Every structure is written in structure tokens, then in C-alpha cells.
Amino acid sequence: MKERRISETNPWEPTWCDVPKLDLKSERYVKIWQGPQHPGVTGNMALELTLEGDVVVDCRTHVGYLHRGFEKLMERRRYIQCFPIVCRICVPEPDYNEYLFAAAAEELAGIEIPERGAWIRALVLELTRTAFLTMWLGGQAAAFGLGTIGQWSVAHRDFILDLFEELTGHRIYHMYIIPGGVRHELPEGFAGRVEAVLERIEKIISDIEKVMFHNAVFKARAKGLGYIPPSWVEPYGITGSTARGAGVAIDVRKDNPYLVYDKLDFEKIVGGESDVYERAVLRKEEILMSIRLIRQILKRMPGGPVRAKLPNVFHWRIPAGETYVRAESGRGEMGYYMVSDGTEYPRRVNVRGASYTHAMALLERLALGVSNADIAGLMTSIQTCPPEIER
Amino acid sequence: MKELLERLEDRFTVTESDVERDNLAFITLPSKEVVQAATHLRDIEGFGHLVMISAVDYIERGIFQLTYILHNYDKHSDIGVRTEIDRRNPVMDSIHHLWAAARVYQQELREMFGIDFPGSPRVDEPMILEGWDNIPPMRKDFDTKKYAEETYFPREGRVTYDPARAMEEKNYPLEARVKKRIQKLLREGKDED
Numbered sequence: 001m002k003e004r005r006i007s008e009t010n011p012w013e014p015t016w017c018d019v020p021k022l023d024l025k026s027e028r029y030v031k032i033w034q035g036p037q038h039p040g041v042t043g044n045m046a047l048e049l050t051l052e053g054d055v056v057v058d059c060r061t062h063v064g065y066l067h068r069g070f071e072k073l074m075e076r077r078r079y080i081q082c083f084p085i086v087c088r089i090c091v092p093e094p095d096y097n098e099y100l101f102a103a104a105a106e107e108l109a110g111i112e113i114p115e116r117g118a119w120i121r122a123l124v125l126e127l128t129r130t131a132f133l134t135m136w137l138g139g140q141a142a143a144f145g146l147g148t149i150g151q152w153s154v155a156h157r158d159f160i161l162d163l164f165e166e167l168t169g170h171r172i173y174h175m176y177i178i179p180g181g182v183r184h185e186l187p188e189g190f191a192g193r194v195e196a197v198l199e200r201i202e203k204i205i206s207d208i209e210k211v212m213f214h215n216a217v218f219k220a221r222a223k224g225l226g227y228i229p230p231s232w233v234e235p236y237g238i239t240g241s242t243a244r245g246a247g248v249a250i251d252v253r254k255d256n257p258y259l260v261y262d263k264l265d266f267e268k269i270v271g272g273e274s275d276v277y278e279r280a281v282l283r284k285e286e287i288l289m290s291i292r293l294i295r296q297i298l299k300r301m302p303g304g305p306v307r308a309k310l311p312n313v314f315h316w317r318i319p320a321g322e323t324y325v326r327a328e329s330g331r332g333e334m335g336y337y338m339v340s341d342g343t344e345y346p347r348r349v350n351v352r353g354a355s356y357t358h359a360m361a362l363l364e365r366l367a368l369g370v371s372n373a374d375i376a377g378l379m380t381s382i383q384t385c386p387p388e389i390e391r
Numbered sequence: 392m393k394e395l396l397e398r399l400e401d402r403f404t405v406t407e408s409d410v411e412r413d414n415l416a417f418i419t420l421p422s423k424e425v426v427q428a429a430t431h432l433r434d435i436e437g438f439g440h441l442v443m444i445s446a447v448d449y450i451e452r453g454i455f456q457l458t459y460i461l462h463n464y465d466k467h468s469d470i471g472v473r474t475e476i477d478r479r480n481p482v483m484d485s486i487h488h489l490w491a492a493a494r495v496y497q498q499e500l501r502e503m504f505g506i507d508f509p510g511s512p513r514v515d516e517p518m519i520l521e522g523w524d525n526i527p528p529m530r531k532d533f534d535t536k537k538y539a540e541e542t543y544f545p546r547e548g549r550v551t552y553d554p555a556r557a558m559e560e561k562n563y564p565l566e567a568r569v570k571k572r573i574q575k576l577l578r579e580g581k582d583e584d
Contacts, residue, residue, distance in 0.1 A: 063518065063519055064517075064518065064519040064520065064521055067519045067520070069528065069535070071529065072528060072529055072533075072535055073535070075531075076535065076536075107411075107412075232491075234439040234440055234490075235490050235491040235492065236490075236491050236492050237440065237441055237442075237490065237492035239440075250464055255464070255467045256414065256467050321409075321411070322411075322417065322458075322471070323411050323415065324415060324442070324460050324469060324471065326442075333442075335442060335443065335460075337443060337445050337458065337460065339447050347447060348445070348446075348447045348448075350443060350445040352442060352443045356495065357492035357495060360492075360495040361491055361492045361494065361495050362492075365491075390519050
């Protein structure tokens with residue numbers, strides 16, 4: 001049994017609500033701000049750290065540097081006009097937002113999408129996951145000082161962005177998944193070019209494995225850091241690979257299959273060590289699984305139309321109702337709660353960002369007792385994404 | 392799902408229930424029973440995952456609708472517990488003792504809708520809108536357009552062009568000049584009349 005830096009305490013202990021009683025005037029503590037502009041934080045988010053020597057004794061997260069009021073803006077726009085907005089809710093993984101918004105609108109309006117449309121959607125979502133997690137590996141390595149891996153992985157993510165550019169015309173925000181299916185058919189010979197990119201990514205992942213997961217410095221710093229007990233998963237709302245790293249087998253793709261995931265052959269990737277190292281290994285495995293899924297999708301994709309016929313989208317009234325749809329993004333469960341009141345505008349759209357509770361509630365708890373130098377690695381490890389926290 | 396709704400109807404005052412699909416249902420409860428129902432759903436029915444707490448502003452009915460979406464990891468089903476609270480005095484019981492993550496949602500609702508959750512830790516601290524002195528922005532009576540026009544303005548020395556006219560002047564300079572001259576003559580003619 002190796003040493004844990006955070007003891008496995010009862011999650012119901014009111015640690016998250018008690019303000020630590022620290023005598024800040026005692027000259028024992030130093031208060032520093034990490035962020036909002038800092039190479040060690042993901043996105044624009046600030047951590048107010050109180051240090052005792054080198055150890056964090058209090059952490060407060062401060063968000064609000066990226067608030068653009070998307071949910072409010074959507075209330076003033078027709079459903080189709082929301083699409084350029086929703087994809088900006090998460091920068092590295094925009095397609096989940098597009099898919100979920102489209103799925104919620106389709107469910108309320110009772111629109112069935114053609115089968116090929118669903119398969120292409122799944123292909124786009126898996127490509128995004130591969131791109132995001134590849135870049136994430138670089139971020140995690142860079143947080144522990146292995147900057148070269150960041151350069152490799154960002155360069156290889158660019159090959160996927162090139163595919164997206166060919167498919168949709170855009171590199172980051174694609175606006176490709178729309179209600180009724182996807183915007184248009186795959187270009188000719190696309191599958192072959194996807195395969196070529198997948199091979200390059202597989203090769204770089206095997207290289208990254210050698211220099212990152214077998215690196216003594218990375219192991220020494222990441223093993224045992226940021227331990228999350230499985231009993232915290234429910235109270236803190238932890239989802240995705242962070243929960244799977246703690247040995248809790250939850251994956252929306254398997255549990256509540258959407259699109260074509262019930263027809264695909266894959267397994268939940270579950271760990272148990274629940275530290276930063278374990279989570280990095282799981283996400284590397286997930287890239288490889290996504291690659292296998294993309295190959296399956298390309299092989300088994302049926303023919304047919306890609307888009308169902310919609311009513312005139314500029315006068316599209318969706319019947320009154322409310323729904324919640326979810327998908328497994330690279331960071332965890334992402335969901336959209338949509339309320340329609342029968343008019344042309346959504347009454348309310350609420351986004352459940354996968355890292356919302358990770359970054360706000362969990363990080364403040366996990367940071368306690370961690371060395372200041374490891375905060376960057378810890379924060380990257382629970383995949384905070386500020387744009388989706390504030391929306 | 393149906394049996395669950397029946398069990399809940401026996402125990403609580405369910406005023407409305409909708410089954411959206413096989414694994415998602417919504418029930419409406421009086422606001423006083425929500426914490427009880429959430430505790431019951433978490434501890435007895437196995438809905439251990441708090442997906443989100445959301446609010447909808449029904450300004451025409453004078454209420455806020457709060458929705459607590461809970462998920463059951465064993466049966467892979469969701470339930471949305473809805474409740475309605477008065478818009479003039481929006482106070483709701485806190486559930487931060489049930490889910491540690493709930494306090495973040497409650498802090499956000501406090502800021503964005505002005506709904507108070509007494510006892511919820513740090514609920515009055517600003518989260519996203521530091522230094523905000525207007526009405527809570529997600530309420531329906533907050534006019535984003537008016538706020539943007541009052542708060543933000545074009546930088547001095549900036550010129551804006553009407554796109555149609557600018558393109559006309561660029562692509563058809565002669566015609567645009569003739570058109571301008573004719574319009575000027577017409578204006579002068581009108582003044583003389």
C-alpha cells in the first residue's frame with residue numbers, strides 16, 4: 001500500500017463548507033494567485049492559494065474571466081441561430097455541444113435522424129475526443145515539465161483539425177452537426193485520409209508512452225498525487241475518466257447509449273489507483289479506444305441520406321416541453337437541459353459542463369495538502385475547462 | 392419508471408408527472424417537500440448522482456421553476472424534480488448537505504437568478520459576476536440589449552459602414568457617384584419646394 005497524500009476521509013465531513021480557520025495575520029502563510037494568466041492553469045481561471053511553506057492549506061477557485069452569457073444569449077435567438085453559440089461553450093471539444101443541442105431540440109420536436117447521419121455524428125464525436133485527449137496528454141506532461149510532449153501532441157492534433165477543415169470548412173468550431181443530422185455528406189476518399197491520420201496518432205502515442213509513462217520524474221511526481229476516493233464520486237458529481245480512474249465504472253456511451261454506440265464493440269476502461277498517473281494512463285487508453293471506434297464506424301457505416309427534412313428553420317416552433325440529454329465527452333458527462341414553451345425561441349438552455357463540479361468543488365478539496373508545484377498537474381488532471389464552467 | 396412514479400405519488404404530493412422517455416421523467420412537488428424527496432431518492436431509490444440544479448424564469452406566472460435532475464447509476468435512469476417558488480421572494484431550502492457539489496449550483500443560482508439558499512456555504516459570494524450591481528442577469532426582465540448599449544460603446548474615431556453601400560461604392564464607383572448626385576439633387580429640390 002503506497003502512501004496517499006490526502007487521507008481517505010468521509011466525504012460527508014463538512015470540509016467543503018467550512019472556511020479553514022487560518023490566522024492570516026500570523027505571518028505563517030503566504031497567499032498567492034495562480035492565474036488567470038498562468039502557464040500552469042488550464043484556460044482563464046484563477047486559484048487563490050494560501051500556502052504554509054510549500055503546502056497548500058486553502059484553495060479558492062475564481063472563475064468569471066470567460067463569462068459570455070451564452071445561456072442568456074440563446075434565449076434571444078431562434079433554435080438554428082444558437083448553433084454558432086453552442087459550439088463555443090467548450091473550446092477543445094465543441095462537437096459535443098453541437099450534438100447535445102441538436103439532440104435536445106430533435107427530442108422536443110420529435111424529429112428522427114437518418115441512420116447515416118447518426119453514424120457520421122458518432123464519427124465526428126470520436127474524432128473530437130481523439131483530438132482533445134491527444135492535446136490533453138501534452139498538457140498533462142507539460143504541467144510536470146515535459147514540454148516536448150506538448151509540442152508533439154499539439155502537432156498531431158492539428159492533423160485531425162485538418163480533417164475537420166476538409167469535412168466542415170472550419171478547424172475549431174465546426175457547426176457541422178445540425179438538427180436533423182449533419183450538414184453534408186463526407187468528402188470522397190475521406191475514410192482513407194482518416195486512416196492515415198489515425199496511424200500517425202497511434203505512432204505518436206507509442207512514442208509518448210515511452211517518454212512520458214516510463215519517465216522517472218513524471219512517475220515520481222504524478223503517482224499518488226490527487227487521489228480521489230471512490231466514495232467521493234457521487235457527492236462531488238465526478239464523471240468520466242476521472243470517476244473511472246477511481247474504479248467506478250460509469251460511461252454514458254455504455255450505460256445510456258446514444259447515436260450508434262449500442263451497435264459498436266467497445267469496453268469501459270476502468271482503473272483503480274485514482275491518482276494523476278492512473279488518469280493519464282486511462283486517457284491514453286481512451287485515445288486508442290477512440291481510434292478503434294473510428295475504424296469500426298468507418299467500416300460499418302451504412303449508406304443513405306445524412307439529413308432529415310426540417311420545417312423552415314427560421315420559423316421553427318418547437319412544442320412545449322422539457323428534456324435532458326447527455327453524452328460522454330472527453331472530460332465526463334456533458335448534458336443539456338432544454339425547456340421550450342412552444343415559441344420560436346428556447347425558454348431556457350442549461351449546460352451541464354463536465355468539469356463544472358470538478359473544477360469548482362472538487363479542486364478546492366483536492367488541492368489541500370498538495371505542494372504548490374503540483375497544483376498545475378492536479379488541475380490539468382481533473383480536466384478543468386473554464387469556458388464551460390461559466391458559459 | 393412507472394412503478395417509481397407510483398411509489399413517489401404514495402409518499403409525496405406529486406402535482407404533475409411527465410414521462411419524457413423510458414429513462415427520464417419529471418415530477419412536480421411543493422417546494423417544502425423537495426429536500427425530503429431528494430433525500431428519499433438518494434438514499435432509498437438509488438439516485439445518487441446530482442446531475443444539475445437549474446432554474447427557469449416564468450415571469451408571466453410570477454414563479455421560478457427549479458429543476459433538480461438526479462441520475463441512478465444502477466438503473467441508468469433520470470428523474471427531474473421540479474418545484475415552483477415565488478418570484479418576489481425567491482427562497483429555497485439548500486441541499487448542500489446531500490451533495491457536496493450542490494453548493495456550486497446554488498451559488499450560481501443565487502448570482503444569476505437571485506434565488507437565496509439560506510445556509511448554503513459561500514452562497515452570497517460573487518462567483519462569476521464580480522462587482523455586479525444590476526438585477527440578476529438570467530432573469531427574464533433583464534434586457535441584455537439595453538444593458539449592452541448602455542455599457543459598451545464604439546471606440547472614438549471608429550467609422551462604421553453600411554455593408555450594402557460600402558460594397559456598391561467599391562464595386563460600382565461610377566454608378567454609386569451618380570446615385571449619390573441624384574439623391575443630392577432630389578434633396579435640394581425638396582428643400583426648394
